[in-house]
Ligand SMILES: [K+]
């Protein structure tokens with residue numbers, strides 16, 4: 001053990017609380033950031049389970065059982081939006097407030113966590129921090145400091161990132177709420193109620209949670225293009241990922257001077273492709289389904305196809321009965337939910353850049369190129385291994401969970417696969433199966449949500465941090481995977 | 483254009499037939515071997531469709547419609563074993579003989595094709611021929627010859643490979659038939675009939691086709707461990723792949739002196755792992771299913787689990803009603819059938835080495851190693867791209883086919899996914915859906931079988947042949963993928 005580390009860190013002694021916190025953060029960045037993150041989210045789940053099981057949290061005043069309160073806590077913290085109770089009627093006002101706060105903590109927490117892990121990975125690999133734009137990085141902060149090596153992430157940085165994420169989320173949610181407010185007034189709500197509903201819907205959209213505050217869900221707004229358009233905007237911004245939001249906001253502030261990173265370009269292109277392909281497939285497959293798009297005009301079919309495609313990113317709002325979709329559309333939805341949204345976003349899934357890397361590898365193979373290329377950049381070959389690992393992790397999680405739920409429930413494969421992938425991808429769309437599962441199945445679904453949300457993000461980072469012997473001989477650029 | 487190539491190949495002139503054939507083989511090896519292979523198999527399918535549609539081929543003497551005769555021809559040539567007609571009663575003796583011959587041509591053809599493509603790929607990449615064992619390669623043959631470069635595969639070699647494959651298949655099938663013959667006699671069949679049935683079953687096992695000659699299928703032998711054991715041996719040998727059979731037979735002839743190639747070790751380990759995992763899962767999931775293993779004793783449950791697991795490699799024989807399996811077991815079967823058997827085998831699927839490469843990549847990633855390693859060998863990183871490409875090809879084929887069949891039939895996802903993957907993986911196990919599809923669905927299934935069988939083999943080779951700029955700096959070993 002080098003002497004410097006003994007001098008530098010008097011583990012037991014008369015240190016101040018601030019120093020202890022700083023050391024804890026050093027641990028986070030230095031040794032096992034992934035484990036630290038998992039512990040934080042597990043603690044949040046336990047806290048919210050306890051609060052939601054209180055009699056005061058339920059409308060009936062009788063308290064909520066462990067399976068339902070744990071499931072709701074995981075669903076809220078992981079911004080999944082699946083439920084085993086009627087979310088509009090089961091909870092008291094206090095319970096609703098707890099859920100609202102939980103969703104915000106979960107969303108801001110996961111954005112911060114994923115961004116932070118991406119930052120640590122970038123530094124550990126000796127690359128310039130590409131997660132935040134280049135101009136933001138202050139070299140003096142990277143190399144100065146008492147507590148650790150130049151690779152560590154300091155407390156100030158964590159706080160700064162958390163603040164940036166929280167402010168961004170707040171600004172976007174407020175913006176969405178302001179757009180929703182007049183619509184609510186026109187619909188005849190009192191100003192106070194309209195403001196609350198606007199804030200609630202904007203939070204549920206941007207955090208990609210997808211709970212509705214009213215018992216009928218989205219049904220009153222099912223043909224309201226303005227309202228649904230705002231929801232789509234919110235879901236899209238939440239699912240695109242913080243690095244992309246950051247780049248977009250910089251581009252708005254200093255137009256024309258922005259160099260878009262490969263990650264931003266790849267995320268936007270892949271998201272747009274998936275949105276388009278999904279919408280076209282839904283339009284074609286549901287065109288004459290009498291229970292869904294059949295009775296609609298062609299224009300509305302097209303709009304609702306795009307809305308459904310957006311919600312698979314992991315929004316979770318639905319204007320049509322999901323269990324009435326054709327089997328073909330449900331399978332398309334399964335695939336879209338499994339892919340999910342952008343890295344460091346409130347969306348789940350294996351992430352759009354992960355699937356993009358797989359296809360870029362296949363394209364390179366088909367062309368006989370030595371390396372993967374996109375937008376005039378070479379992509380290091382080792383990132384393909386990371387992408388493959390993330391896909392295997394996701395596929396294994398979904399397969400094991402589906403097999404267990406099939407065996408527990410003996411329900412049909414289409415419903416089980418749909419709800420399991422919805423849980424893994426934190427999409428929250430449901431065939432109704434989740435609400436009818438016995439307790440054993442509810443716990444498996446809760447575990448699936450947790451693994452899909454926290455597991456995927458920390459898994460990718462944990463693997464990337466192990467690449468210590470990687471040498472870069474050429475100028476390359478690294479998109480975020482997972 | 484270099485002068486030598488003009489002098490060397492007088493394209494139009496007074497050349498002999500032998501020279502033309504030699505040039506055609508050079509074309510096969512030199513320019514687009516994959517396209518050539520696809521054309522050969524397409525011609526075989528057309529020929530067998532025509533013959534099977536004849537009135538003489540059907541028991542009723544009325545001829546068979548295009549959908550059924552095409553489907554049967556594809557199923558036979560691709561040794562899939564799915565059927566839209568009752569295979570035991572629909573065809574005349576002439577038809578049965580045609581099917582028997584077709585299965586042999588299909589199996590030997592695909593073994594030769596895949597081996598040949600593997601040989602071409604090995605040479606093109608400048609590696610020593612590892613497909614056949616090192617002692618077999620004659621350097622003089624590789625560098626001499628009039629017609630082409632040292633990379634080309636000459637007519638004599640094609641013929642030699644074809645002969646080796648055909649003799650191996652014949653020897654193994656005869657061996658299996660000899661083992662089956664006494665069993666048939668004991669069961670009370672006349673010697674002639676017993677010999678025919680033995681030959682039929684051994685061919686259906688080794689070629690991994692899975693048709694039964696009698697109307698009751700395997701039911702009379704459902705508890706006959708000897709008979710089922712021989713079938714398992716035949717299916718296993720067929721599904722393990724010609725390079726492995728070749729290595730095993732050399733090891734039998736010259737024991738103790740054999741150095742097993744990485745491909746052989748990887749294929750055997752992965753196949754054994756899949757067999758074991760499948761058997762354990764079936765045992766656990768079907769333990770108390772009254773329609774399948776429920777009424778059996780524990781020992782028989784274990785044996786039947788292993789039998790079912792072997793048949794998913796792509797044997798296609800079934801002793802239990804597949805549509806009565808639990809949904810969980812059906813999903814396990816889907817995954818096993820998608821993976822399939824060994825490279826250059828009569829089995830289908832993406833191949834066991836392909837999935838092994840994906841997991842080796844994830845292991846390397848988890849350990850922080852620079853390169854994939856197995857059995858003390860480094861595996862070149864570019865092979866991961868090939869594996870990913872093959873998986874994407876397979877997943878896309880299955881997804882598109884499943885969506886189309888779901889939309890055509892509006893059947894349940896579990897049945898559709900099962901039969902589509904069975905077609906893609908040339909497994910031949912069926913929930914019964916295939917036999918009940920309308921003609922449009924039958925054509926889609928036929929296309930799926932063809933793409934799974936011929937597409938996967940030629941796709942992998944076509945991609946591998948494009949890697950022209952690959953440089954190898956270190957001694958490495960290349961397993962066959964796809
Ligand atoms: K959601």
Ligand SMILES: [K+]
Pocket residue numbers: 561562563690691692796797798908909910911
């Ligand atoms: K088969």
